[in-house]
Amino acid sequence: MTTAHALSEAGSSPPPNSDRVIDVRDLRMRYRSQDVLKGVDFTARRGEVVVLLGPNGAGKTTTIEVLEGFRMRSAGDVSVLGTDPAHGDERWRARLGIVLQSWRDHGKWRVRELLAHLGSYYAPYSTALVQRPWDVDELIAAVGLTEQAGKRVGTLSGGQRRRFDVAVGIVGRPELLFLDEPTAGLDPEARNEFHGLVRGLADGDTTVLLTTHDLAEAEKLADRILILAGGRIVADGTAEELSRKASAEATVRWTLDGRPFEESTAEPTRFVRRLFEDHGDAVGGLEVRRASLEDTYLTMVRELETGSVPEERAAHAFGEEAR
Numbered sequence: 001m002t003t004a005h006a007l008s009e010a011g012s013s014p015p016p017n018s019d020r021v022i023d024v025r026d027l028r029m030r031y032r033s034q035d036v037l038k039g040v041d042f043t044a045r046r047g048e049v050v051v052l053l054g055p056n057g058a059g060k061t062t063t064i065e066v067l068e069g070f071r072m073r074s075a076g077d078v079s080v081l082g083t084d085p086a087h088g089d090e091r092w093r094a095r096l097g098i099v100l101q102s103w104r105d106h107g108k109w110r111v112r113e114l115l116a117h118l119g120s121y122y123a124p125y126s127t128a129l130v131q132r133p134w135d136v137d138e139l140i141a142a143v144g145l146t147e148q149a150g151k152r153v154g155t156l157s158g159g160q161r162r163r164f165d166v167a168v169g170i171v172g173r174p175e176l177l178f179l180d181e182p183t184a185g186l187d188p189e190a191r192n193e194f195h196g197l198v199r200g201l202a203d204g205d206t207t208v209l210l211t212t213h214d215l216a217e218a219e220k221l222a223d224r225i226l227i228l229a230g231g232r233i234v235a236d237g238t239a240e241e242l243s244r245k246a247s248a249e250a251t252v253r254w255t256l257d258g259r260p261f262e263e264s265t266a267e268p269t270r271f272v273r274r275l276f277e278d279h280g281d282a283v284g285g286l287e288v289r290r291a292s293l294e295d296t297y298l299t300m301v302r303e304l305e306t307g308s309v310p311e312e313r314a315a316h317a318f319g320e321e322a323r
C-alpha cells in the first residue's frame with residue numbers, strides 16, 4: 001500500500017531531522033479536583049505503531065485529546081509534528097488523522113459521496129510526492145467497503161460503520177493517525193483486515209497512536225506499548241520487553257508417564273536440559289511459557305491498584321528507563 005510519506009512539503013514543516021512525531025513531557029491534566037494525568041512522558045517516532053493501554057478511566061482519551069488539540073492541558077510540554085497542539089493551525093490539523101470512539105453524524109450521506117466530500121478538504125495539502133486526498137475508490141477498497149459504497153452511512157452495520165470511521169480518519173493520508181478503540185465491535189475477520197491496514201500505513205511511514213482494551217491486538221500490532229495507570233506511563237517497551245521485565249520466570253510444563261508436572265524457573269533452558277538428562281524420551285508434552293502480555297498487564301495494574309508498587313516508583317520498576 002502506498003500511503004502517506006510524511007506530508008512534510010505541505011503544512012507547517014516538521015523540524016528538520018525530527019524523527020519524533022510526538023514528544024510529551026510531564027503532561028498533567030486536572031478536572032476540577034481530580035488529577036487524571038500526573039506527569040505523563042513518552043515519545044513516538046515516524047512510522048511507529050504505539051499502543052496506549054490502561055484501565056477504564058486511566059486518562060487515555062484525555063491524553064489523545066490533548067495531542068489532537070481538542071483539550072487544553074493543565075501543564076507540561078507537548079509537541080506533535082513539531083507543533084504545540086494548543087496552537088495548531090489548519091495546515092497542522094490536515095496532517096493528522098483522527099478516529100474517535102464514536103462519531104455518529106452524517107447518517108444520510110452515502111459512503112462514497114461523504115468520503116469524496118471530506119477528502120476534498122485535503123486537496124490543498126497535496127504534494128508532488130503524496131497525492132491528497134486518497135483516491136476514494138481505492139480507499140473504500142482498502143477498508144473493505146466496496147459493496148457498501150452506494151449505501152447510506154446510517155444503514156451500515158456496526159462493523160461496517162467502524163471501517164467507515166477509519167476511512168474518514170485516513171482519507172487525507174495523515175502523517176499521524178490517532179485511533180481510539182478502533183476495533184471495538186469488529187468481527188475477527190474485520191479485525192484482522194484492520195490490523196493489515198494499520199501495518200500497511202505504518203510501513204508507508206504513518207505514525208499510529210492507538211488505544212485498545214484488547215491485549216492480543218496490542219501484542220500483534222504494537223512496535224511499542226505504553227501502559228497508563230495511576231496518572232503516569234508505568235511501562236514503555238515492546239510486548240516482549242514488558243513481559244520479560246515484569247516476570248523473569250518462565251513456566252515449564254511436561255508429562256512423565258502420562259502425569260502432568262509444572263515448574264516456574266528463571267532458567268528454563270538449563271531446567272529443560274536437566275529434565276532430558278534425567279528422564280530422556282520419557283518426557284512428553286513439553287511446553288515453556290513466558291508471561292503473556294495479559295499476565296504482565298494485569299500484574300502491573302493490580303500492583304499499582306493495591307499499592308504494592310508506589311506510583312512514583314512504578315515507571316522505574318517496569319522499565320521506563322528503556323526510553
Ligand SMILES: Nc1ncnc2c1ncn2[C@@H]1O[C@H](COP(=O)(O)OP(=O)(O)OP(=O)(O)O)[C@@H](O)[C@H]1O
Nearest residue numbers: 031032034036054055056057058059060061062063
Ligand atoms: N470533561 C471532563 N470533565 C471531568 N472529568 C472528566 C472529563 N473527561 C474525562 N474525565 C474523567 O477523567 C478520567 C479519565 O477519563 P478518560 O476518558 O481520559 O479515560 P480512558 O482511559 O480513556 O477511559 P476508558 O478506557 O474507559 O475509555 C475519568 O475519571 C473521567 O471521568
